[in-house]
Amino acid sequence: MGEDRRPIGYWLKHLDGLIEEHFERTLASDGVTRRQWQALNTLHQRPSTQAEIAEALKPFLVDDPGADRRVIDELMVRGWVRQGEGDLLELTPAGARAHAALLERIQATRQLLVRGVTQDEYLAAIDVLRRMAENLERPGA
Numbered sequence: 687m688g689e690d691r692r693p694i695g696y697w698l699k700h701l702d703g704l705i706e707e708h709f710e711r712t713l714a715s716d717g718v719t720r721r722q723w724q725a726l727n728t729l730h731q732r733p734s735t736q737a738e739i740a741e742a743l744k745p746f747l748v749d750d751p752g753a754d755r756r757v758i759d760e761l762m763v764r765g766w767v768r769q770g771e772g773d774l775l776e777l778t779p780a781g782a783r784a785h786a787a788l789l790e791r792i793q794a795t796r797q798l799l800v801r802g803v804t805q806d807e808y809l810a811a812i813d814v815l816r817r818m819a820e821n822l823e824r825p826g827a
Contacts, residue, residue, distance in 0.1 A: 712795045730785045733776040
C-alpha cells in the first residue's frame with residue numbers, strides 16, 4: 687500500500703472530527719459536553735472571569751456566539767460552578783470532584799490519541815502546526 691498523500695487540510699479536519707467524536711463519547715456517560723469539560727478544566731487551573739472562559743473556549747465556539755455563557759450557566763445549574771469573589775467564577779467542591787472523575791477518562795482518551803507517537807514527534811507536530819498558523823496570521827498573509 688502506497689503512502690497517503692492527502693493534503694494537510696484533509697488530515698486536520700479528519701483528526702479534529704475524530705478527536706471531537708472520541709471526547710464527546712468519553713464525556714457523554716456523565717452528560718457533559720466537550721465545551722463544558724473545557725470550562726471545568728479552565729476553572730480547575732484557577733478561578734476565571736467570564737471573559738477568560740470565553741477566550742479559552744473561543745477556538746471551539748467560532749460559529750456560536752454567546753455559547754460560552756450558556757456553558758457556564760449549564761455548569762452552574764449542575765452545581766459545579768459558582769460565582770466567587772468579584773467577577774471570578776470558580777469550581778464548587780462538587781465541580782472539583784466531577785473534574786477529577788472526568789480527568790481520568792479524558793487522560794485515557796488522550797493516551798489513545800498519541801499511541802505510537804513519541805514525545806519528540808508530538809512536540810514537532812505541534813511546533814509545525816503553530817508555525818503554519820503564524821504564517822497565515824501575519825498581516826498581509
